[in-house]
Amino acid sequence: MGDLLAVQNITQVFGTRKPTFAVDDVSFRMPETASIVNLVGESGSGKSTIARIILGLSRPKSGEVTYKGMSIFTRNGGWQRQFRCECQAVFQDPYSAYNPFYKIERVLKISIRKFKLVNNPPEAKARIEESLRAVDLRPEEILGKYPHQLSGGQRQRVMLARIHLIRPRLIIADEPVSMVDAGMRATVLNILMEFQARYNISSLFITHDLSTARYLGGEIIILYQGRIVERGETIRVTSQPLHPYAQLLISSIPAPDPDKRWRETLQFAPEAKSSQSQNRERCLYAERCPHVMEVCWKERPPLRTSPSQEASWQVACHLYGGNS
Amino acid sequence: MTTILRVRDLSVGLTGRSSIIQVLSNVNLEVEEGEILGVVGESGCGKSTLVVAVLNLLELPQMLQAGEVEFIPADGKPQDLLKLTGDALRQFRWRKMAYIPQGSMNALNPVLRVRKQMIETLTQHGMAEREADEQVQLALQMVHLKQDVLDLYSHELSGGMRQRVIIATAISMHPVILIADEPTTALDVVTQRLILQELARICRELGITIILVSHDMGVMAQIADRLAVMYAGRIVEIGAINEVFKSSLHPYTQELIASIPNQSGEHVEGLAGEAPGPWNYPPGCRFHPRCPSVMEICRQQVPPSVEQRPAHWVSCHLFRKEEGSNG
Amino acid sequence: MNNAKLISGISLLSFLIILAITGPEISKAMFPNENALDIGAYPRYEPPSIKHPIGTDAGGVDAFALVLNSIWPSMVIGLLAGVTATFLGVIVGFTAGYIGKNVDTILRTFTDMVLVFPVLPLFLMMGTYITHWDLFKMSLLLGVFGWPFTARVIRAQVLSLRERPYIDLVKLSGENTFEIIFFELLPGLLPYVGFSLAMGTVGAMFTEAGLQLIGLGAQNLSTLGAMIGHGLSRGVIGIGLYGQMVVPAGILILLFLSLNLINMGLEEVFNPRLRTKIDVK
Numbered sequence: 001m002g003d004l005l006a007v008q009n010i011t012q013v014f015g016t017r018k019p020t021f022a023v024d025d026v027s028f029r030m031p032e033t034a035s036i037v038n039l040v041g042e043s044g045s046g047k048s049t050i051a052r053i054i055l056g057l058s059r060p061k062s063g064e065v066t067y068k069g070m071s072i073f074t075r076n077g078g079w080q081r082q083f084r085c086e087c088q089a090v091f092q093d094p095y096s097a098y099n100p101f102y103k104i105e106r107v108l109k110i111s112i113r114k115f116k117l118v119n120n121p122p123e124a125k126a127r128i129e130e131s132l133r134a135v136d137l138r139p140e141e142i143l144g145k146y147p148h149q150l151s152g153g154q155r156q157r158v159m160l161a162r163i164h165l166i167r168p169r170l171i172i173a174d175e176p177v178s179m180v181d182a183g184m185r186a187t188v189l190n191i192l193m194e195f196q197a198r199y200n201i202s203s204l205f206i207t208h209d210l211s212t213a214r215y216l217g218g219e220i221i222i223l224y225q226g227r228i229v230e231r232g233e234t235i236r237v238t239s240q241p242l243h244p245y246a247q248l249l250i251s252s253i254p255a256p257d258p259d260k261r262w263r264e265t266l267q268f269a270p271e272a273k274s275s276q277s278q279n280r281e282r283c284l285y286a287e288r289c290p291h292v293m294e295v296c297w298k299e300r301p302p303l304r305t306s307p308s309q310e311a312s313w314q315v316a317c318h319l320y321g322g323n324s
Numbered sequence: 325m326t327t328i329l330r331v332r333d334l335s336v337g338l339t340g341r342s343s344i345i346q347v348l349s350n351v352n353l354e355v356e357e358g359e360i361l362g363v364v365g366e367s368g369c370g371k372s373t374l375v376v377a378v379l380n381l382l383e384l385p386q387m388l389q390a391g392e393v394e395f396i397p398a399d400g401k402p403q404d405l406l407k408l409t410g411d412a413l414r415q416f417r418w419r420k421m422a423y424i425p426q427g428s429m430n431a432l433n434p435v436l437r438v439r440k441q442m443i444e445t446l447t448q449h450g451m452a453e454r455e456a457d458e459q460v461q462l463a464l465q466m467v468h469l470k471q472d473v474l475d476l477y478s479h480e481l482s483g484g485m486r487q488r489v490i491i492a493t494a495i496s497m498h499p500v501i502l503i504a505d506e507p508t509t510a511l512d513v514v515t516q517r518l519i520l521q522e523l524a525r526i527c528r529e530l531g532i533t534i535i536l537v538s539h540d541m542g543v544m545a546q547i548a549d550r551l552a553v554m555y556a557g558r559i560v561e562i563g564a565i566n567e568v569f570k571s572s573l574h575p576y577t578q579e580l581i582a583s584i585p586n587q588s589g590e591h592v593e594g595l596a597g598e599a600p601g602p603w604n605y606p607p608g609c610r611f612h613p614r615c616p617s618v619m620e621i622c623r624q625q626v627p628p629s630v631e632q633r634p635a636h637w638v639s640c641h642l643f644r645k646e647e648g649s650n651g
Numbered sequence: 652m653n654n655a656k657l658i659s660g661i662s663l664l665s666f667l668i669i670l671a672i673t674g675p676e677i678s679k680a681m682f683p684n685e686n687a688l689d690i691g692a693y694p695r696y697e698p699p700s701i702k703h704p705i706g707t708d709a710g711g712v713d714a715f716a717l718v719l720n721s722i723w724p725s726m727v728i729g730l731l732a733g734v735t736a737t738f739l740g741v742i743v744g745f746t747a748g749y750i751g752k753n754v755d756t757i758l759r760t761f762t763d764m765v766l767v768f769p770v771l772p773l774f775l776m777m778g779t780y781i782t783h784w785d786l787f788k789m790s791l792l793l794g795v796f797g798w799p800f801t802a803r804v805i806r807a808q809v810l811s812l813r814e815r816p817y818i819d820l821v822k823l824s825g826e827n828t829f830e831i832i833f834f835e836l837l838p839g840l841l842p843y844v845g846f847s848l849a850m851g852t853v854g855a856m857f858t859e860a861g862l863q864l865i866g867l868g869a870q871n872l873s874t875l876g877a878m879i880g881h882g883l884s885r886g887v888i889g890i891g892l893y894g895q896m897v898v899p900a901g902i903l904i905l906l907f908l909s910l911n912l913i914n915m916g917l918e919e920v921f922n923p924r925l926r927t928k929i930d931v932k
Contacts, residue, residue, distance in 0.1 A: 096816045266521060
């Protein structure tokens with residue numbers, strides 16, 4: 001069975017005089033069977049850039065992205081329409097995702113129209129209402145309103161209703177709950193998980209919040225300054241991270257439990273100078289790493305299978321250099 | 325534990341075209357000296373409004389309707405902040421109470437160097453320029469920033485560094501109380517941890533009392549000593565951090581904590597419905613439409629605040645003063 | 652539509668427009684059987700009286716009748732120039748902002764060049780070639796030099812709007828470039844187009860007045876600016892005929908005020924954060 005999505009060695013560079021490597025040789029795959037992949041990293045890690053590339057909103061400097069075997073930049077109108085229909089997004093900011101000039105249902109109507117999801121207007125209305133109910137919204141409270149008249153939680157759920165309407169195969173969700181209230185977060189996450197189970201929709205979930213990644217399960221890919229530093233099963237990686245950066249990240253999650261306070265006081269690292277002007281043939285985490293060795297400054301660590309030999313668990317760190 | 329700030333019956337309204345809408349209603353709060361008090365709530369619950377009201381910074385269309393904010397210094401008479409004006413207020417602010425508003429790290433003046441900016445803030449609040457220069461250097465040391473930061477512009481600093489500059493400026497006049505509104509929201513997890521640890525250290529080593537406002541329960545659990553939970557313009561529960569987390573009393577607090585995606589990845593449920601905005605606060609207990617333990621009285625009467633356990637207060641009809649201790 | 656500024660602005664503007672249109676009729680009614688606008692119709696520099704509310708000017712023309720007949724030409728110049736400037740500005744600004752890169756650089760340089768173009772010497776030159784100005788020529792010329800302001804504003808706004816997530820979302824929904832420009836971007840530009848129109852209109856009227864002041868304006872057009880200009884050059888204030896300056900200037904100011912009120916009102920309607928009172932839904 002081929003892959004649904006294959007990202008191969010994509011690199012993205014911004015700026016001409018002082019080039020910034022937003023994405024540096026990133027590859028990963030998502031299988032045909034519905035799955036969840038968490039793409040985790042801080043701001044500057046490249047995760048949003050990767051999202052834009054996969055959605056076809058920007059082209060990588062090098063590398064390829066294929067969907068069901070075909071490059072997503074294939075110049076074929078019919079294929080592009082199909083790709084657009086099957087690969088959709090959920091955005092972070094539920095307010096700016098809607099044009100404030102129009103009523104909120106417009107995004108739903110445009111999708112119906114452009115993807116020819118229905119055959120006649122009454123069916124369109126029925127489908128819209130069905131999708132709104134599927135995300136626990138009442139059509140009479142939503143339809144006819146402008147974005148500013150609805151709450152953030154409602155707006156974000158309309159985004160999900162749109163997904164329900166279009167039934168894509170793949171969702172790229174860029175921080176879908178970071179601007180949603182605490183009480184609503186679990187609801188949104190549960191809806192995403194339900195989509196996977198019931199409608200066979202895969203999600204590429206982009207976030208900086210590891211606790212939501214943990215909740216969703218699936219696979220996790222941890223990015224640092226545009227490079228993958230560790231990847232594997234979310235539960236495993238987050239309980240026993242191998243890469244020093246992953247360890248730092250995971251231990252810095254503020255656990256909502258006063259008994260589980262951070263034990264050690266983090267020292268302020270020497271502020272990471274912009275590594276763009278420096279050598280990139282090295283581990284980019286070297287300046288902050290407590291286990292840094294000489295080789296870390298000389299060679300970029302490749303992604304290697306973890307010491308436990310589980311094929312899906314990989315880490316890019318010279319500490320685990322011995323394994324093939 | 326001595327109380328250094330007492331908020332009594334604070335009510336704030338929003339002026340509409342023909343009416344006034346309640347935003348905060350009868351908020352009572354006591355802040356103990358040397359503690360980190362967390363004020364947690366979802367967006368729209370009024371926690372930022374509470375802070376702005378306490379600092380006497382309300383602007384139209386928000387307006388103060390009732391209440392007192394008493395500052396009780398160790399060596400002086402209590403003062404009602406809400407009655408101060410003009411110069412007295414300006415002297416009070418920053419020297420006694422410093423404020424870090426939400427998003428302030430992005431509000432640094434892009435055309436001024438850090439040194440100028442920090443000094444200006446101090447001189448505006450009454451400090452002499454030479455003294456300000458010294459204090460600024462000391463303050464940077466307090467937050468572990470190198471002195472050469474002073475000569476940089478704000479855009480040359482990372483988010484974490486900017487926030488530390490803001491904190492340094494705030495503590496440079498050695499205030500008694502520091503109020504920080506969502507100080508780590510825009511920062512990444514590791515920087516957030518560093519900043520929170522800094523705040524905790526500032527509290528311990530300098531004895532500055534901190535009021536920390538956030539929507540993030542995780543942040544509260546990590547550094548707050550006591551926690552006040554706000555919902556729809558009221559404080560529904562307040563107590564020691566362990567008690568509020570482990571033995572929450574108010575149904576909202578319980579549901580909120582239960583809905584946090586936790587470490588083990590077990591399924592959690594979000595809260596049903598959504599928090600009301602000031603336009604549609606329900607009568608009686610404002611949480612009643614979403615409360616799993618709702619009773620008839622909840623729809624009609626606002627529950628009074630009772631000290632259900634020592635120093636653990638809750639506003640809920642499930643707990644009644646008359647019935648004595650329930651557990 | 653119950654914004655105070657908007658309503659008062661629109662009312663004031665409507666009143667001035669009506670005044671402009673009916674002005675000539677009113678002046679005829681005030682002076683039946685006479686042509687108050689003929690040079691020499693009356694003695695020069697008559698002081699204000701019941702017959703001549705603000706006196707007569709250097710040519711013996713009744714100044715009040717002159718004002719009433721000058722409002723319309725001023726407005727036409729303002730409007731035509733404003734529309735021309737806005738139209739050109741939107742096209743240049745939008746193209747620069749939307750396409751970006753090299754096109755943007757070229758257009759920006761061009762805009763800046765026009766901005767610093769010495770308009771006065773040009774008008775001087777044109778003054779020697781054009782002996783008979785008409786409203787149309789004057790408006791066009793003013794408009795052609797008024798567009799850089801609009802272009803900058805529109806360009807900035809397009810750059811900002813282009814990056815909004817909702818643009819990405821409709822791209823993902825299948826909207827093509829044409830639809831994005833007309834249905835997504837243009838609505839967001841309307842407040843700025845309106846603002847540019849107001850600024851352009853008023854700016855043109857004041858520029859025309861300024862030109863009249865230094866004698867570079869259209870000598871044969873009777874505009875409010877002409878009155879102010881002539882008044883200044885002939886020193887009517889010195890002889891106590893304040894009205895002949897104050898009234899036309901006042902009308903220009905009222906026009907500006909009305910357009911500004913409309914703009915401020917529109918901004919409040921579009922940007923709820925500017926309101927000091929909130930609407931209860």
